[in-house]
Amino acid sequence: xAQAYQSSKSRSALxxxxxxxxxxxxxPPTAPPDTLLPAVPxxxxxxxxxxxxxxxxxxxxxxxxxxxxxxxQGQVHKVVTPNPAATKSGIQAGMTLTAAQxxxxxxxxxxxxxxxxxxxxQRLALLAxxxxxxxxxxxxxxxxxxxxxxxxxxxxxxxxxxxxxWIASETLAPCVSVMPTPASAVLCAxxxxxxxxxxxxxxxxxxxxLPARTLITDSKRQRALNRFGINTLGDxxxxxxDGLARRLGPDLVQRLDKLLGQQPDxxxxxxxxxxxxxxIVFDAGIAxxxxxxxxxxxxxxxxxxxxxxxxILAEQLxxxxxxxxxxxxxxxxxxxxxxxxxxGLMKLSRLALEKFKTKDVITHLVLKASRxxxxxxxxxxxxxILPKAADRGRSLVERLQNRLGRCAVQGLRIQPDxxxxxxxxRCDAGETGALPYGAQRPLWLLETPRSVRVSQGQLxxxxxxxxxxxxxxxxxxxxxxxxxxxxxxxxxxxxxxQAWVFRDLDSGNWCLHGIF
Amino acid sequence: xxxxxxxxxxDIWRGRKAVRPGDAVATGFAVxxxxxxxxxxxxxxxxxxxxxxITYSPLWLLMPALGEIMPxxxxxxxxxxxxxxxxxxxxxxxLDLSKILMISTTDRADILxxxxxxxxxxxxxxxxxxxxxxxxxxxxxxxLAAEYxxxxxxxxxxxxxxxxxxxxxxxLHCRNTGDGVRVxxxxxxxxxxRQNLTVQHPSFSxxxxxxxx
Numbered sequence: 001x002a003q004a005y006q007s008s009k010s011r012s013a014l015x016x017x018x019x020x021x022x023x024x025x026x027x028p029p030t031a032p033p034d035t036l037l038p039a040v041p042x043x044x045x046x047x048x049x050x051x052x053x054x055x056x057x058x059x060x061x062x063x064x065x066x067x068x069x070x071x072x073q074g075q076v077h078k079v080v081t082p083n084p085a086a087t088k089s090g091i092q093a094g095m096t097l098t099a100a101q102x103x104x105x106x107x108x109x110x111x112x113x114x115x116x117x118x119x120x121x122q123r124l125a126l127l128a129x130x131x132x133x134x135x136x137x138x139x140x141x142x143x144x145x146x147x148x149x150x151x152x153x154x155x156x157x158x159x160x161x162x163x164x165x166w167i168a169s170e171t172l173a174p175c176v177s178v179m180p181t182p183a184s185a186v187l188c189a190x191x192x193x194x195x196x197x198x199x200x201x202x203x204x205x206x207x208x209x210l211p212a213r214t215l216i217t218d219s220k221r222q223r224a225l226n227r228f229g230i231n232t233l234g235d236x237x238x239x240x241x242d243g244l245a246r247r248l249g250p251d252l253v254q255r256l257d258k259l260l261g262q263q264p265d266x267x268x269x270x271x272x273x274x275x276x277x278x279x280i281v282f283d284a285g286i287a288x289x290x291x292x293x294x295x296x297x298x299x300x301x302x303x304x305x306x307x308x309x310x311x312i313l314a315e316q317l318x319x320x321x322x323x324x325x326x327x328x329x330x331x332x333x334x335x336x337x338x339x340x341x342x343x344g345l346m347k348l349s350r351l352a353l354e355k356f357k358t359k360d361v362i363t364h365l366v367l368k369a370s371r372x373x374x375x376x377x378x379x380x381x382x383x384x385i386l387p388k389a390a391d392r393g394r395s396l397v398e399r400l401q402n403r404l405g406r407c408a409v410q411g412l413r414i415q416p417d418x419x420x421x422x423x424x425x426r427c428d429a430g431e432t433g434a435l436p437y438g439a440q441r442p443l444w445l446l447e448t449p450r451s452v453r454v455s456q457g458q459l460x461x462x463x464x465x466x467x468x469x470x471x472x473x474x475x476x477x478x479x480x481x482x483x484x485x486x487x488x489x490x491x492x493x494x495x496x497x498q499a500w501v502f503r504d505l506d507s508g509n510w511c512l513h514g515i516f
Numbered sequence: 517x518x519x520x521x522x523x524x525x526x527d528i529w530r531g532r533k534a535v536r537p538g539d540a541v542a543t544g545f546a547v548x549x550x551x552x553x554x555x556x557x558x559x560x561x562x563x564x565x566x567x568x569x570i571t572y573s574p575l576w577l578l579m580p581a582l583g584e585i586m587p588x589x590x591x592x593x594x595x596x597x598x599x600x601x602x603x604x605x606x607x608x609x610x611l612d613l614s615k616i617l618m619i620s621t622t623d624r625a626d627i628l629x630x631x632x633x634x635x636x637x638x639x640x641x642x643x644x645x646x647x648x649x650x651x652x653x654x655x656x657x658x659x660l661a662a663e664y665x666x667x668x669x670x671x672x673x674x675x676x677x678x679x680x681x682x683x684x685x686x687x688l689h690c691r692n693t694g695d696g697v698r699v700x701x702x703x704x705x706x707x708x709x710r711q712n713l714t715v716q717h718p719s720f721s722x723x724x725x726x727x728x729x
Contacts, residue, residue, distance in 0.1 A: 389589060389590055389638075389639065390590055392590070392637055392638050392639040393589070393590030393591050393637075393639040394590075395637070395639075396591065396617075396633065396634060396637040396639045396640070397591075397617065399633055399637075400617075400619060400630055400633065400634075403626070403629065403630075404619065404621055404626055404630065408619060408620050408621050408626075409617065409618075409619055410617075410618050410620070411613070411614065411616055411617065411618065412601070412603045412606070412613050412616050412618055413603060413613055413614075414603045414604055414607060414613065420602075423603075423604055424600070424602065424603040424604065426618065429591075429617050430614055430615075431614065432613065432614040433603075433613065435607070436603075436604045436607040436608050438604075440605075440608060440719070441602060441604040441605040441608055442602055442605045443575040443576060443579070443601065443602060443605045443606060443609065444571075444572070444573075444575065444599045444600065444601065444602060444605075445599065445600040445602035445605075446571075446599050446600070447599065447600060491719070493694065493695075494694075495692070495693070495694050496568070496569075496572070496692030496693075496694075497572055497692065498576075498717050498719055514602060514605070515572050515599075516576065516605075516717070516719055
């Protein structure tokens with residue numbers, strides 16, 4: 001199947017450049033057509049670099065007056081990206097800001113905003129989804145796999161034309177380069193070489209002239225390159241590989257291999273998160289949370305449509321109730337298991353809201369869902385009309401958690417520790433811990449041990465006499481975490497209780513710690 | 517209303533024999549099994565246990581039954597216990613800790629609400645709660661929820677509830693003795709009321725056996 005698809009693609013590539021009558025008659029009828037046609041690669045990478053991204057992200061790329069983005073390095077401010085007007089007056093990247101301002105006093109300097117840059121790249125990447133679904137972000141460049149789209153857009157040239165038009169309208173002086181390997185495409189775009197090469201055997205000649213510094217970023221190895229007298233990538237490629245790996249590190253050889261396509265270089269295509277955020281603005285403010293119910297239902301209906309469209313289930317919901325002064329109350333809805341059933345979500349939301357008390361007037365309501373799980377592809381039992389016991393168990397936990405809060409509904413587990421008060425803790429419901437071991441333990445443990453009086457040589461608890469049983473269990477542990485325990489534990493009886501008491505070996509005090 | 521549908525109802529009293537065999541779970545103590553209708557703690561029902569000191573509720577009285585019914589349903593819910601139900605001890609008594617759901621809240625309304633939800637959910641083999649003093653209406657709600665959900669509902673109260681009217685199927689009063697408890701049945705649906713049933717603490721019976729042997 002893949003073979004057939006590829007051959008049809010390659011045929012169209014052969015026909016397209018001529019635009020005239022395809023001269024298929026020349027192909028000898030005996031030979032299978034695939035062997036004669038140049039293979040179009042499975043992947044063809046288009047990289048776009050944005051030399052003015054720091055300016056562009058701040059919305060200042062197309063200003064005419066001299067501008068520069070700077071960043072703080074230690075004590076000095078350094079210029080990151082000057083705009084073309086600033087470059088004209090001699091300002092370069094890497095200069096200190098004071099030097100740049102001395103060159104051009106009219107320079108308008110703005111601090112760099114890294115998060116705005118990544119947001120901008122994300123947005124461009126989403127727009128690039130127009131041309132191909134396989135879009136990835138490599139540091140500060142976009143990488144598009146366009147092999148699958150060439151035919152749809154009428155050939156590489158036409159596609160390239162369209163992408164160039166789009167990207168030039170979006171940002172300042174982008175560089176677009178098409179290469180057969182992702183690494184070479186990014187390298188060419190970054191160094192400003194707008195190439196269009198489809199065959200792997202041409203990579204070597206295309207990148208031969210590029211400076212070798214582009215592949216190595218740290219200054220130590222750049223100096224080493226200078227010492228070797230290596231200026232271009234062509235020089236690097238000519239050197240023996242093992243020596244190169246020994247002197248400059250094996251990662252450099254790997255990078256060269258990736259450039260030439262001799263090593264796999266998988267890319268992570270970004271998939272947009274199907275975040276859900278919808279709001280309803282009320283004409284008149286709502287003071288009573290009861291009145292929110294119909295609006296919540298509407299929003300949950302929209303959420304369900306969203307979930308159905310993306311074939312996902314919601315893992316977490318959050319309601320925001322926003323009051324007149326724009327302060328929002330966040331009310332999370334806990335789900336123990338991904339859902340998309342509106343009725344169930346509505347019930348849980350009501351429970352979560354029940355405890356919420358406010359005097360504010362709510363002006364709008366927002367529903368947010370940002371964590372999702374894929375829809376499991378399981379087949380249902382034809383007779384399973386009644387909900388299963390496990391489902392009932394989960395829904396009980398959800399209801400309890402939403403009304404009482406998460407930390408009020410928990411499970412218990414055993415911890416492997418000899419100290420009685422540390423031999424257990426709370427955990428998520430349903431979790432399992434260590435297995436019990438050792439001597440018999442009581443059913444109740446007192447949070448703070450209750451002290452036992454000694455009067456006339458006898459132990460007295462309240463007004464009852466304690467009778468010790470013979471066996472003694474010595475527990476000395478915990479010297480390492482400053483909560484040491486040195487105690488002798490005894491089983492004891494009063495007229496009313498089977499007790500677990502201990503004598504502290506340091507202070508000699510007696511305490512009641514548990515009840516059997 | 518036909519006779520058949522009358523017999524289906526749980527709230528119609530039909531004498532001692534009427535309790536269906538599957539409706540009770542053996543307590544693990546011979547005396548109690550002999551005298552409780554159906555031979556054990558009633559399921560589908562609320563049991564009120566009145567104790568002298570709520571902090572030292574006799575959990576050991578329930579352990580065999582709780583372990584027995586645990587595998588049937590996903591959870592066993594403990595609501596607002598007065599001290600820490602100690603996991604190593606519970607585990608040694610045959611409880612599966614991963615099925616225990618602890619609800620810690622001090623608000624009475626929340627305790628009752630969670631108890632009702634848990635009893636009604638059909639997801640709990642047993643619900644143990646320590647609600648403090650209960651009004652009649654709350655006991656009735658819990659009893660109805662237990663009838664619907666089918667689990668074992670246990671509600672510990674102190675002796676102040678001794679003379680109040682109760683809708684619970686079983687109400688008993690435990691008085692501590694040196695080696696266990698003495699149980700009085702105060703209310704018992706489907707059976708006669710007994711006094712002074714002596715139940716021995718399991719650890720005590722082991723030690724006496726050792727002593728005699």
